[in-house]
Amino acid sequence: MMTKVTCALIEQYGRVLITQRSEAMPLALLWEFPGGKVEEGETEEACLVREIQEELNLNITPTKRLTPVVQTYGDKTIELIPFLCQYNGGTISLAEHRSYQWVFPQDLPHFDWCPADIPIMQEFIALMGGRTSQTP
């Protein structure tokens, strides 16, 4: 049985928000795009708006669904569904995560990611790279 999980690629001034899982969470200390499990009867977009409000106290609007990634961790399989998101307001207040960073696309590969996030991070770089690259 596959659990649907949404995650948000929140952009601001050419950077994207990434969060580090806490010591207490599964996949401890790995980096991810914030989000969470889709509840019964909930749309993916509504899930993401709710999770980002709960976890970070930010108001976002999902604008574009990217390519989902299926990943097995031990005996459970998730489908991680990424969305580009617009940041509407709020000040970050971490409810669950250990830390966060606003990162330029070209710096994303330097972090220690949850395995499922690696293809998503790469798709984001391919999408944004041309717009934010420092190279001519």
Ligand SMILES: Nc1nc2c([nH]c(=O)n2[C@H]2C[C@H](O)[C@@H](COP(=O)(O)OP(=O)(O)OP(=O)(O)O)O2)c(=O)[nH]1
């Ligand atoms: N929110 C989020 N979860 C992710 C990402 N990448 C990734 O592999 N995951 C996994 C971690 C969890 O196994 C699962 C669901 O995330 P969650 O944050 O709601 O789960 P959780 O820590 O409460 O874990 P659990 O014990 O309830 O399974 O998705 C990501 O980028 N964002």
